Amino acid sequence: MQLKQDRMTSKQRMDALFHYRKPDRIPVGPMGTGFATKNAGYTVADAYEDPEKSFQAMLWTYEQYGWDPIPHYSGHTLIGAWEFGGEVKIPRGEFEGALSVKSSPVESERDIEKLGIPDPRSAGRIPLAMRFSQLQKEHHLPVYFFSRSPFCVAASICRLDVFLRWTARRPELCHRLLHISLEFIIDVLTYWVDTFGAESIFAWMSSPTESNQLVSPKTVEQFAIPYHLEYQEQLRALGVKRFGLHLCGDQNLNLPVFANAAPWQHPSVLSFGHEVDLETAARHFPKDILFGNIEPALLQTGTPQRVYDLSRVAIEKGKKAPGGFILGPGCGIPVYAAPVNVYAMTKAVHDFGWYE
Amino acid sequence: MALPDRTEDLLRKIHDAVVACDEAASARLCHTLLAEGLDPYEGVMKGLAAGMNTVGTLYEKKEYFVPELLLSSDALHAGLEILKPHFKIASSQTRGGTILLGVVEGDIHDIGKNLVKTMLMAGGWEVQDLGVDVKLERFVEEQRKINADIVAISALMTTSMLAIQKVIVMLREAFEEIRIMVGGAPLSQETAKQYGADGYAPDAVAAVQEANRLLKRPL
Numbered sequence: 001m002q003l004k005q006d007r008m009t010s011k012q013r014m015d016a017l018f019h020y021r022k023p024d025r026i027p028v029g030p031m032g033t034g035f036a037t038k039n040a041g042y043t044v045a046d047a048y049e050d051p052e053k054s055f056q057a058m059l060w061t062y063e064q065y066g067w068d069p070i071p072h073y074s075g076h077t078l079i080g081a082w083e084f085g086g087e088v089k090i091p092r093g094e095f096e097g098a099l100s101v102k103s104s105p106v107e108s109e110r111d112i113e114k115l116g117i118p119d120p121r122s123a124g125r126i127p128l129a130m131r132f133s134q135l136q137k138e139h140h141l142p143v144y145f146f147s148r149s150p151f152c153v154a155a156s157i158c159r160l161d162v163f164l165r166w167t168a169r170r171p172e173l174c175h176r177l178l179h180i181s182l183e184f185i186i187d188v189l190t191y192w193v194d195t196f197g198a199e200s201i202f203a204w205m206s207s208p209t210e211s212n213q214l215v216s217p218k219t220v221e222q223f224a225i226p227y228h229l230e231y232q233e234q235l236r237a238l239g240v241k242r243f244g245l246h247l248c249g250d251q252n253l254n255l256p257v258f259a260n261a262a263p264w265q266h267p268s269v270l271s272f273g274h275e276v277d278l279e280t281a282a283r284h285f286p287k288d289i290l291f292g293n294i295e296p297a298l299l300q301t302g303t304p305q306r307v308y309d310l311s312r313v314a315i316e317k318g319k320k321a322p323g324g325f326i327l328g329p330g331c332g333i334p335v336y337a338a339p340v341n342v343y344a345m346t347k348a349v350h351d352f353g354w355y356e
Numbered sequence: 357m358a359l360p361d362r363t364e365d366l367l368r369k370i371h372d373a374v375v376a377c378d379e380a381a382s383a384r385l386c387h388t389l390l391a392e393g394l395d396p397y398e399g400v401m402k403g404l405a406a407g408m409n410t411v412g413t414l415y416e417k418k419e420y421f422v423p424e425l426l427l428s429s430d431a432l433h434a435g436l437e438i439l440k441p442h443f444k445i446a447s448s449q450t451r452g453g454t455i456l457l458g459v460v461e462g463d464i465h466d467i468g469k470n471l472v473k474t475m476l477m478a479g480g481w482e483v484q485d486l487g488v489d490v491k492l493e494r495f496v497e498e499q500r501k502i503n504a505d506i507v508a509i510s511a512l513m514t515t516s517m518l519a520i521q522k523v524i525v526m527l528r529e530a531f532e533e534i535r536i537m538v539g540g541a542p543l544s545q546e547t548a549k550q551y552g553a554d555g556y557a558p559d560a561v562a563a564v565q566e567a568n569r570l571l572k573r574p575l
Contacts, residue, residue, distance in 0.1 A: 034515075095462030097515030102464065161467050164423040165430075168377065213541065213559075216421045249541070253418065296514050297542040301550060334514035 004350055010068040014142075017289050017324040018242065018267060026315055026353035027326045028346055029070030029291060031246070031271075032333035034097050035342070036061040044091045044335050048075045048099060048125065051132040059139070066346045070269065070291070070326055071204045071244060073146040074132045075099060075125065078188050080148065080156030080181065083123035084115060097335040106158040112176055115157070120187035133196065142202040142242070145192045149207040149245075150227035151220075153181035160209070167219050174223055182227050186234045198239030204246070205231075211249030211273075217257045228263040236265065244269035244291070248331055252276055259284040267323050274298075274330040278314060282321040290321045293330040294345060299337035304344040311348030319355075327353065363394055367403045370435060374407025375414070377427030379434045386435040396439040401480070404435045408478035412561040422467065425560065429474040436477075452479055452564075453505030453571050456498055458486030459540075460509060460523060463516035468540065471560035472508065479564040492523040496530045506555075506567055510540040517542045521551045528552065533575040537566055 007024040008016065016023040030036075033054070034044040040057035047054045054074040062069060079099065082088040087102040106112055120126065133143045148156065154177035155163040166173045192201055209215070210224050235243060243264050247254070252275065266287035272278065274295035281290050294310055295302075311327060318325025327349055333342060366389055373381035382404070389399045411428040414420040420428075455476055459469050466488045473483050484502055486494060499507055507527060511517040520538050527534055537555035538548050539562075548556035555570045557563035 089464070091462075091515070093462045095460065095511075095513075095516040095519040097513055100464055161426055161470075164467075165426050168423045168427055212418075212421070214422045216418075219421070219423070297517065297544065297547060300514050300518075301547050332514075336515060336518060 004354065010070075013068060014070065017326070020267065020324070022324075022355045025355060026318060026349050027068040027070060028066065028349045028353075029326045029328040030062075030065070030067050030333050030342075031071060031329060031331065032058075032061065032342075033073065033075055034091065034335040035333040035337055038335055039064070039339070044097055048090055049128065051128050051135060055132055055135040055139075065342060066350075068326070069141050070328070071144050071146065071202070072136065072141060073144040073204065074129065075146070076148060076206075077129040077133075077144075077146045077192075078124060078126060078148075078153070078185065080153035081105065082125065083118040083184065084157045085118075086157070088124075098332065101156055101160075104157060104159040106177065107162055109170070109173055112173060115180060117180065117184050117187065120184070120191045126188060126191075130192075130195070133192065137196055137200060143192065143196045143200045144202050144204050145189055145240075146204045146206075147185045147188070149205050149210060149224060150178050150181040150185060150231060151224040152207055152209040153185060154178045155209045157181065164214065167215065167223060171222070178223060178227050182230055185231065189234070189240070190238065193238045193240065199241070201240045202242040202244065203235055203240050204244045206246040206248055207251075208248035210247070210254060211251055212253045213250050217253040220254050221257050221261075225257060225261045225263065228258075229261065232263045232265070241265070242268075244271060246271040246331070247273070247276070249273050250275035252280070255280065255284045264288075269326065271328070272330065278317040278321065278325075282317070282323075286322040289324040289326060290318055291326040291328055294328070296329050296331045296334050296337075299329060299341045300334040302341060304338070304340045307341045307344035308348050311345045312352050315348060315352045319353075362392070363398070366392070366394065367398065367406075370399060370403030371407040371410065374404055374428050374431045374435070375410050377424055377431055379427070379431045382431040382435040383438055386438040390438065390442060396442040399439050400436060400443075404432045404439070405478040405480070408432050408475065412475055412478075412564070415559070415561050422471070425471050425474075426467070429471065432474060432478065452476065452481030452567065454482045454484065454502065455567060456484045456486065456495070456502060456504040456507045458490040458495060458509060459488040460511050460516050460519035461489055461491050462519055463511050463513055464488045465512040465540075468512065468560065469510055472510070472539065472557075472563045475560045475564050476567060479568070481564070481567060492519060492526055495523050496526050499527065499531065499534070506535045506537055506570055508537045508539070508563065508567070509553075510538065511542065512540050514542045517547070520553075524552045535570045535573070535575065537563070537570060539563060 013023040037047040085105040271291040557566040
């Protein structure tokens with residue numbers, strides 16, 4: 001296959017998007033932590049435990065697939081349960097592809113009293129994430145600071161089903177956890193800013209627990225939005241200019257809630273799952289850069305032609321998005337995605353993604 | 357013995373307690389039902405289970421979400437704990453069949469599975485719950501022991517969904533006649549078919565409808 005020649009570097013392409021200018025073509029960005037390490041012959045666990053291997057795997061995999069480094073991380077900088085004393089399982093088994101929370105430090109009201117704010121430099125896998133970020137800085141890449149939203153961090157510190165019950169029964173306990181979560185996220189972010197400078201940081205956030213497969217838009221409005229607003233204020237105060245949010249899963253009912261609150265500065269990158277139609281997203285967020293939204297499971301179980309066709313449709317819709325568009329998966333690329341399916345996204349960009 | 361009107365009133369209140377996610381009221385009303393000599397089985401089926409079915413409808417209409425499902429489920433179980441020791445279900449009374457339920461190896465997500473269990477119980481199914489992170493061989497071993505009408509398997513991750521594909525092959529090799537249904541966020545009707553499952557449900561409410569549909573289908 002003959003590929004057209006890029007006329008911009010990844011950096012120029014992203015700079016263009018962030019200034020509402022058309023880049024040479026639609027960027028293609030992955031969320032492929034474990035996919036990259038497997039691709040490079042390492043283990044999935046290496047993605048989370050070995051920043052050097054993870055970084056090298058990503059460099060090569062990004063080059064192989066022509067990806068732009070959007071986003072570029074080796075897993076979450078912080079999770080919640082892990083840093084606050086819970087137990088997290090590193091994916092080592094045949095069917096494991098991501099970190100999972102085995103036990104949360106909070107299961108009852110009494111547990112909240114015992115919670116302290118962890119050391120933002122040493123808790124959980126923060127030192128490993130810091131090493132990964134140092135490698136990004138050394139290679140002149142954006143330094144991604146990747147947290148979950150305060151709502152998700154709180155629901156990870158607390159056992160998820162308990163937290164969900166508390167949203168209806170004990171809202172005050174949820175708010176206490178949310179305050180603690182936000183404070184910790186900002187502590188760690190401040191450590192990143194102090195280390196690398198605000199200009200280098202790309203703050204990235206995911207929000208799976210806010211999906212409407214779990215909670216109502218009213219719950220999001222009541223428990224998530226106020227902390228998004230506060231987080232964004234802190235981002236501005238710290239001088240961090242680039243922000244991306246992965247609205248994981250089915251968040252269709254949340255779209256008007258987020259659009260009305262508009263907590264982030266524009267443009268920000270908004271990443272959507274396959275459950276959200278890109279045209280709908282563009283109507284709600286005309287000032288932001290849309291990112292998505294190929295169904296991850298299809299990258300694993302589908303055919304390259306199917307992925308290619310869906311990518312073409314996404315590109316056609318994305319090109320019309322006033323704030324710009326990045327093609328990518330609707331969530332993390334599955335560890336066992338068929339390489340040819342992953343390549344089909346890149347091929348679609350090369351065939352249909354040019355702006356001339 | 358209570359009058360029919362009183363029975364109806366109490367059953368409706370139990371139903372409403374489940375819908376209102378009121379665990380304490382559900383338990384209190386079930387105690388009252390026993391104290392007044394009413395049929396505990398009716399209390400379960402026309403009170404608690406009927407309430408949970410209404411909750412399922414509200415979930416389908418996107419009026420209820422997972423927090424409400426969890427709290428309603430708590431209310432159902434609070435009442436069930438009180439009534440269950442007082443009756444035996446004859447097989448002729450079971451509206452559903454038996455179901456073997458579990459989340460595959462490599463996956464420890466249990467909220468969805470637990471809700472499926474509650475909804476199935478409310479739908480009259482007898483559920484054998486294997487829990488989460490279930491070794492694939494165990495699905496075969498347990499099915500050999502209990503010969504459930506349906507084996508229901510779920511996964512929440514794209515990686516663990518591959519285990520579903522594998523366990524379906526194992527189950528089909530081990531049993532000539534078996535009904536298998538699958539669910540979980542990364543799966544779809546299409547993937548379920550591709551993996552060789554007989555049925556698929558996107559959520560806990562649909563799981564009951566799908567199980568009922570499969571049960572009617574001859575093996």
